[in-house]
Amino acid sequence: MPVDHLTESDVLKCLKWDQLIAKMESALGQLADRTAVQPVKLVTPVPGKDGVLLTMPAYSRTNNALGCKIVTSFSKNKEKNLPSVIGTVMLLDGDTGQVKAIMEGNTITAWRTAAASVASTIHLHEGKKGTLCILGAGVQAKSHAQAMQHAFNFSKVKIWNRTQSKAVKLCQELNLGNVMCVVCDSAREAAQDADVICTTTGADKPILESEWVKNGAHICAVGANRSHHSEISVPLHRRAAIVVDSMDTAKEEFADFIQQGIRPWGEVGDLINGRKSKPNAEVTIFYSLGMAIEDVLSAQLIYENYKKSS
Numbered sequence: 001m002p003v004d005h006l007t008e009s010d011v012l013k014c015l016k017w018d019q020l021i022a023k024m025e026s027a028l029g030q031l032a033d034r035t036a037v038q039p040v041k042l043v044t045p046v047p048g049k050d051g052v053l054l055t056m057p058a059y060s061r062t063n064n065a066l067g068c069k070i071v072t073s074f075s076k077n078k079e080k081n082l083p084s085v086i087g088t089v090m091l092l093d094g095d096t097g098q099v100k101a102i103m104e105g106n107t108i109t110a111w112r113t114a115a116a117s118v119a120s121t122i123h124l125h126e127g128k129k130g131t132l133c134i135l136g137a138g139v140q141a142k143s144h145a146q147a148m149q150h151a152f153n154f155s156k157v158k159i160w161n162r163t164q165s166k167a168v169k170l171c172q173e174l175n176l177g178n179v180m181c182v183v184c185d186s187a188r189e190a191a192q193d194a195d196v197i198c199t200t201t202g203a204d205k206p207i208l209e210s211e212w213v214k215n216g217a218h219i220c221a222v223g224a225n226r227s228h229h230s231e232i233s234v235p236l237h238r239r240a241a242i243v244v245d246s247m248d249t250a251k252e253e254f255a256d257f258i259q260q261g262i263r264p265w266g267e268v269g270d271l272i273n274g275r276k277s278k279p280n281a282e283v284t285i286f287y288s289l290g291m292a293i294e295d296v297l298s299a300q301l302i303y304e305n306y307k308k309s310s
């Protein structure tokens with residue numbers, strides 16, 4: 001079987017937000033109803049380099065989609081002008097295990113993570129989508145701003161980043177037209193009054209405090225540092241209903257919080273599948289731990305679109 005190699009530009013041409021958001025709802029639903037087969041990701045630390053290699057396989061019974069993402073995260077890559085997260089996705093034949101395609105995975109990671117955050121917002125956030133806050137100005141910040149604007153068309157987007165010039169550049173790149181894009185001097189200024197907040201940094205200490213977040217806000221917590229998710233303060237964790245993509249993964253990657261008595265409410269897929277109704281809490285947090293099934297279903301969608309167009 002010939003193996004197709006899809007470059008970044010091939011992948012980009014085959015991605016559409018609406019299709020991908022629907023696919024991520026399906027992926028999260030399949031995790032919750034346990035029809036997806038997904039071992040918890042294998043984490044291989046790279047000592048002395050501040051790096052980590054993640055191996056992420058999954059199979060969807062519903063879609064007969066089989067694959068694996070290999071992704072690294074090296075926090076010092078920025079000094080070398082390289083992305084900090086670098087991935088490759090392999091799509092396999094669900095009937096034979098043969099390799100069908102190898103795809104550039106940075107774009108898949110950026111898009112599918114943002115599409116999953118949108119899916120969580122659809123199911124967890126009611127009310128107006130007036131102000132969007134983005135903390136960070138890297139790859140995930142950009143894809144989150146794009147996906148959120150596509151889905152909800154917020155009237156204002158506020159961005160804070162540790163290095164302000166990058167937030168200014170991101171505002172320009174987003175090219176939001178009539179929508180106000182405001183670069184903020186502090187995370188506090190960016191978060192105050194926001195309806196939806198996306199934390200997309202590599203911070204290893206909290207950058208978002210409870211007092212800054214209004215009642216009714218929804219947070220998409222995306223950043224995953226070496227010491228795992230640390231962007232959100234402990235009091236904010238305690239105030240919020242924490243909804244995860246996978247409880248199995250949370251038991252490992254959220255273990256530090258669970259030990260402190262902070263327990264996830266459950267999986268967003270149960271809301272998507274209609275098995276549970278929205279938690280009753282002042283604030284909701286979608287904890288995006290990063291799912292292989294999201295990569296595999298994205299890759300299958302991209303491959304179908306690629307084959308149709310070639």
Ligand SMILES: NC(=O)C1=CN([C@@H]2O[C@H](COP(=O)(O)OP(=O)(O)OC[C@H]3O[C@@H](n4cnc5c(N)ncnc54)[C@H](O)[C@@H]3O)[C@@H](O)[C@H]2O)C=CC1
Binds near residue numbers: 202221
């Ligand atoms: N949940 C998921 O599925 C995924 C999570 N991630 C995580 O999302 C985060 C962002 O990833 P990318 O956008 O690809 O990285 P990036 O390197 O493009 O952007 C990182 C951003 O974090 C900021 N930052 C770094 N250290 C900081 C600190 N100590 N305090 C405040 N800001 C800090 C940088 O200024 C930059 O804006 C990373 O933690 C990464 O591991 C990435 C991919 C998928």
Ligand SMILES: O=C(O)C1=NCCCC1
Binds near residue numbers: 054071
């Ligand atoms: O799910 C992923 O892909 C990642 N998760 C956390 C770190 C970088 C990549």
